[in-house]
Amino acid sequence: MTPILTENTFKEKMLKLFDDNLRSNFSSDNEYIRNIRKQAIGDFVKFGLPDTKTEGWQGTNLSKPLMLEYKQHFKPFEKDVDVEKIFMCEVHDLESYLFTQLNGWLVFKDESLSTLPGGIVVGSLASAFKAMPRVIENHYARYSKVSNNGFVALNTAFAQDGLFIYVPDGVVVDKPIQIINIINLTENLFIQPRNLVIMGKNSKLQLLHCDHSLLHKQSLINSVTEIILTENSELEYYNLQNKDSDSTLITHAWVEQHSFSRFLSNTLTLNAGIIRNNMNVNLNGQGCETNLYGLYLVDKEQHIDNNIMVDHQKPNNNSNQLFKGILDDQARAVFNGHILVRKDAQKTNAYQKNRNILLTDKATVDSNPQLEIYADDVRCSHGSTVGQLDPGAMFYMRSRGISEDVARMALMNAFASEIIHKINIAPLRNRIDEMVTKRLRGELSICDQCILDCNERRKYSFDIDLSRINC
Amino acid sequence: MLSIKNLKVEIQGKEILKGINLEARAGEVHAIMGPNGTGKSTLASVIAGREVFDVTGGKIIYKGKNLFDLSVEARACEGIFLGFQYPVEIPGVSLVNFMKTALNEQRKYKGLDPIPAKEFLQKMEQTKKLLEMQTSLTTRSVNEGFSGGEKKKNEIFQLAMLEPTLAILDETDSGLDIDALRVVASGVNKLRTENNTFIVITHYQRLLEYIVPDFVHVLFDGRIVKSGGRELAIELEEKGYEWIRQHT
Amino acid sequence: MEKDQNNILEEITQQDYKYGFYTDIEMDIFPKGLNEDTIRMISDRKNEPEFMLDFRLKAFRKWQEMTEPQWAHIKYKSIDYQDIIYYAAPKKKKTLSNLDEIDPELIETFNKLGISLEEQKRLTGVAVDAVIDSISVKTTFSATLAKLGIIFCSFSDAVQNHPDLIQQYMASVVPINDNFFAALNSAVFSDGSFCYVPKGVRCPLELSTYFRINAANTGQFERTLIIADEGSYVSYMEGCTAPMRDENQLHAAIVEIVAMKDAEVKYSTVQNWYPGNKKGEGGIFNFVTKRGICKGNNSKISWTQVETGSAITWKYPSVVLMGDNSIGEFYSVAVTNHYQQADTGTKMIHLGKNTRSTIISKGISAGHSNNSYRGLVKMIKRAENARNFTQCDSLLLGDKCGAHTFPYIHNENKSSIVEHEATTSKISEDQLFYCKQRGIDSENAVGLIVNGYAREVLKHLPLEFAIEAQKLLAISLEGSVG
Structure with a gap:
């Protein structure tokens, strides 16, 4: 079955699709999942999809990609895929527990859920739904909130697979877990991956999320990732987004932090079609640390929109956001922090x-x-700059005999390196550094890609309509 | 002038001062020395009236009044001046305006009319001259962008302007180079009279070469463990605080 | 300490709004309600030419199609536009060319407000246009200014005597359908000030309009238009107060400024409308559209505002930087206490080359109030080498208030630079202790620190306004530290 969706009849199609699947592909869901789906489809109908008048979405117009026709697959593909034959990870010397998602479904050879040293469970969320119903009930769909756009609800209504990670109390994962999302189909594809990361007390993990497009046409990805950091746990979450111009990527990450937990995310966007990253962090405990970094290098018609919400619900927490971008050609960047x-x-x-x-x-x-x-004993600050490379620095370098091109490259590299240096996995940092340099030289074209997160409540902007003023 | 009897002070349940006794009369200069973290700055803050401390016992009598009955500003108006170890910056408030406000508040407390503008300016000029201060400091915002030395000189300037009867200088020498130290010390010496009392808190003997104390007290672990004349400071400098530790 | 501060807060909250009196004047008042007839009556009462009535009716029809904006960070019970009186004026006996003909009650009213309508008693260097409810009652120094070719009069007089200028410039900066409140104002505005400074003239006096709401149940809709012709300079000040009432009164004004080549306009506001009582009852709803256009090259428009009054403040004095090398400035101190809400800021629209804008905003929130800065900086492709610097700081006094910052930055131009910085903090215990140790009590210490915090803005006010503003800040906030 390959249903088609277009914007005009989007809601009806989704509703019909949902009803069909409820009887077929979703029929084996347990009651908890089924109820969540039903509630989510209702929310989706209520909120619909955002347009440029929706709060927080003024900068990103999705009407074009939503007009296209996509196929959705509600059943896994053939199981015996030798991922290594179609894809090789290019980060050298990176030792990791590697998992692959192909066209929306997690690929596995023997077991759909692996147990790593220390009792860590990693693998297919679809399997976790069945194998670990208690854990799922405690956490799944508990952190993602229905926001003013229907994307999260839509994902929740249809979500079937993605990466599931459970790190037990006190376990420090010895090497990074890496998930690679590959799209390799000769048809337009709409996928809605769903990931769930549960960090036990005092546990520690580095997670690397990359997406690649191989053979593919137009793609629309609407992903939701839920992350729960219980007391004193620590997660580093790296996203590498290297998308081609035919792709639309909408990511939502919902992060719930309990006391003394530490969360670091670093979202590196090296190429984009349209990317909209939503990241929501709820600081629901005390003594938490949150560091959110982002780097975007976009050119041509590329579009990147980072939408960040850090919700300080409890006292004594520290959060920090640093997002930097370089834009060339007609590229467009939006930052809503x-x-x-x-x-x-x-x-x-x-x-x-x-x-x-x-x-x-x-x-x-x-x-x-x-x-x-709304609290008075706080230290908050923000800053934003839009400008060019420092002409003073340019002049200084040129006066030392460095050519303009080299000087420009050096300054752009320096600008980007602040974010790159926040990567704590050395092989990854080196690889990204290399990729950024290539990117700035215009030599990077392969597609890597990745995942981010979600938000609520935004005001309309309030521009002056110049056409009305008698200038 | 000042009589401290068995003063006990806690902060967040931790006892800092464990029974301090100190008598200081008009015209005297007392030095309080001791290693870091023994309660020197706490003592200064409690006399000035900082609220973060809990006084759990004892009393402080100043000019016959129970200090604990007086608010911070009332103590200041009664002539208590604290030279801060870390003077705070107040952006946008010029030192001139700040001093004028303080002086007039203190005059109001004493039932005097505000100082006429001309007289105030004259007083400022004289004081600046007395302390060899740069003119520009007074037009800048209070302590904002001041160097460490400028901040400390500014404290002495305010001391001179407000003419307190009890001046407590909390580590006024810390972070000062030798030239600044000389300026600060000579300022203090010029302001010494038989009617006022100075309590000089310091870690090092160095300052006491310039401001010669009548009494030296050694504060250790929340108690005054040794008192003596100037020679005590020199002995302390030679033998180090370890010497005190062994004797207590 | 805590208790001490509460006491002071208590004292402050008891402090009366000293301009809250009401004057019993013989008034000409329309019945409540708004329809085309109301507008015809206003136009008729003011004996306006045809074009004005057309303008009003066009605006009214636009307004009917529009809805109240919802994007601001404010909450209020919806306004019933049929429950408002749209015209209230002190009864005129004759034309007011002579002070003797003004109701003595009125003169007394303005004396109480510290505004003398007698030229010789006025501080030298300031000319005043006094507006009470819907009508300008007196403009001082008109004759003196006329010698220089400067027109300074009520808006109504300008409509009668300078219809060409009105027709050319009215609504040229704030179009009638710019926003809901601008459309409403365009339909029903009753009076305001008008100023034209001819080429090359530097206005020797500070021009000033004093707005006073007096009558109950009325809305105030005034309109100000300032035109600075080539190479001219004018500094304009605006002040306002209202009686204390339990009801909310609507104030929806428009200010338009046009600065031609090499001209400079400085516009200062001390906004002190009645803010409501400490429970949040009553107070003025202040929805104002202020905008200037730097039309010619090298022109400059500077807005300085001290906002302490009103239950709700919704205003964004803006500059459209059209001429090359033109400069826009916005300096603001906004204080909210009790249940006041302010959503204020600016828009700097860079169209010309080498245009520059500076935004300094200082928000101070106390009590249960909410204080938001909302600003837009936009640079279009043509605006080569444009620069903006924005600094907006918030100070929170107490733990029941809110301080918010919503900047919007849009840049389409590689040679332009936009910088935005913001901080939120409270008065530190260390600063308070330092002041108190020098003998300054809590109230004065807070006044001192807040004034220091706001100094960067206050220094841009004309001298006598600055003194008034400092006092106002102290009155609204002394001691309210949490």
């Missing part, structure tokens, strides 16, 4: 920074760093 400090969240330290370099007059940046603060 939101820090919310609730009434009881005293002793909050929250920082937010967005820095952009425009290389042409056709590239556009919209930067909206926002603070919403």
Whole structure:
């Protein structure tokens, strides 16, 4: 079955598709999952998909990709895929537990859920639904909230597979877990991966998420990742996004942090079609650390939109956002950063920074760093800059005999390196550094790709309509 | 002037001062020495009235009044001045405005009219001259962007302007180079009279070469463990605080 | 300490709004409600030419199609536009060319507000247009200014005497359908100030409009238009107050500024409408559209505002930087206390080359209030080498208030630079202790620190406004530290 969706009849099609699947592919779901699906489809109908008038979505127009026809697959493909034959990870010397998702479904050879040293369970979420119903009930769909756009609800209604990670209390995972999402089909594809990461108390993990497009046409990915960090756990979450111009990637990450947990995310966007990353972090404990980094290098018609919400619900937490981007040609970048400090969240330290370099007059940046603060004993600041490479630095380098091109490259590299150096996995850092350099030289074309996260509540912007003023 | 009897002070349940006794009369200079973390700054803050500390026992009598009955600003108006170890920056508030406000508040407390503008300016000029201070400091915001030395000189300037009867200088010498130290010390010496009392808190004997104390007290683990004349400071410098540790 | 501060807060909250009195003047008042007839009556009462009525009716029809904006960070019970009186004016006996003909009650009212309508008693260097409810009652120094070719009069007089200028410039900066409140104002505005400074003239006086709401149940809809012709300079000040009432009164004003080549306009506001009581009852709903256009090259428009009043403040004094090398500035101090809500900021629209804008915003929140900065900086492709610097700081006094920052930055141009910085903090215990140790009590210490915090903005006010503003800040906030 290969249903088709277009924008006009999107809702009806999704509804019909949902009803069909409820009787077929979703019929083996347990009651908990089934109820969640039913509620989600209702929410989806209620909220619909966002357009450029929706709060927080003014900068990103999805009407074109949503007009296309895509296929969706609600059953796994053949099981015996030798991923290594179609794909090789290019990060050298990176030792990792590697998992692959092909066209939306997790690929496995022997077991759909592996147990790693220390009792870590990693593998297919579809299998976890069945094998670990208690854990699923405790966590699945508990952290993602229905926001003002229907994407999260849509994913929740249809989600079938993705990566499931459970790290037991006190376990430090000895090497990174890596998930590679590959799209390899000769038809337009819409997939909705769903990931769940559960970090036990005092546990520690580095997670690397890459997406690759091999043979493919137009693709639309709407992913949701839920992450729960229980007390004193630590997660580093790296996303590598290297998408081609025919792809639309919408990611949502919902991160729930309990006391003394530490979360670091680093989202590296090296190429994009349209990318919209939503990241929501709820600081629902005390003594938490949150560091969110992002780097985007976009050119041609590429579009990147990072939408961040850090919700300080409890006192004594520190959060920090730093997003930097370089834009060439007609590329467009949007940054919506939101820090919310609730009434009881005293002793909050929250920082937010967005820095952009425009290389042409056709590239556009919209930067909206926002603070919403209801507690008085806080230190919050944000900053945003849009500009060019420092002419003073350019001049200084050229006066030492360095050619303009080399100087420009050096300054752009320096600008990007601040984010690259936040990567704590050395082989990955080296590889990214290399890729960024290649990217800045215009030599990087392969498609790597990755996942991010979600948000709520945004105001309409309030521009002056110049056409009405008698200038 | 000042009589401290069996003063006990806690912060967040931890006892810092464990029974301090100290008598200081008009015209005297007392030095309080001791290693870091023994409660020197706490003592200064409690006299000035900082609220973060809990006084659990004892009393402080100043000019016959129970200090604990007076608010921070009332103590200041009664003539208590604290020279801060870390003077705070107050952006946008010029030192001139700050001093004028402080001086007039203190005058109001004493039932005096505000100081006429001309007289105030004259007083400032004289004080600056007395302390060899740069003119520009007074037009800048209070402590904002001041170097460490400028901040400390500024404390002495305020001391001179407000003419307190009890001045407590909390580690005024820390972070000062020798030239700044000389300026600060000579300022203090010029301000010494038989009617006022100085309590100089310091870690090093160095300052006491310039401001010669009448009494030296050694504060250790929340108690004054040794008192003496100036020679005590020199002995302390020679033998180190380890010497005190062994004797207590 | 805690208790001490609560006491002070208590004292402050008891402090009366000292402009809250009401004057009993013989008034000409329309019945409540708004329809085309109301508008015809306003136009008729003011004896307006045909084009004005057309303008009003066009605006009214637009307004009927529009809805109240919802994007601001404010909450209020919806306004019943049929429950408002749209015209209230002190009864005129004759034309007011002589002070003797003004109702003595009115003169007394303005005296109480510290605004003398007698030229000789006025501080030298300031000319005043006094507007009470819907009508300008007196413009001082008009004759003196006329000698220089400067027109400074009420908007109504300008409509009668300078219809060409009105027709050319009215709604050229704020179009009638710019937003809901602008459309409403365009339909029903009753008076306001008008100023034209001719080429090359530097206005020797500070021009000032003083707005006073007096009558109950009325809305105030005034409109100000300032035109600075080539190479001219004018500094304009605006002040306002209202009686204390349990009801909310609507104030929806428009200010338009046009600066031609090499001209400079400085516009200062001390907004002190009645803010409501400490329970959040009553107070003015202040929905204002202020915008200037730097039309010619090298022109400059500077907005300085001190916002302490109103239950709700919704205003974004903006500059359209059209001429090359033109400069836009926005300096703002917004104070909210009790249940006040402010959503204020600016828009700097860079169209011309080498245009520059500076935004300094200082928000101070106390009580249960919410204070938001909302700003837009936009640079189009043509705006080569444009620069913006924005600094917006928030100070929180107490743990029941909110401080928010919503900047929007849009840049399409590689040679332009936009910088935005913001911080949120509270008055530190260390600063307070330092002041108190020098003998300054909590109230004065907070006043001192807040004034220091706001100094960067206050220094841009004309001198006598600055003094008033400092006092106002102290009155609304002393001691309210949490």
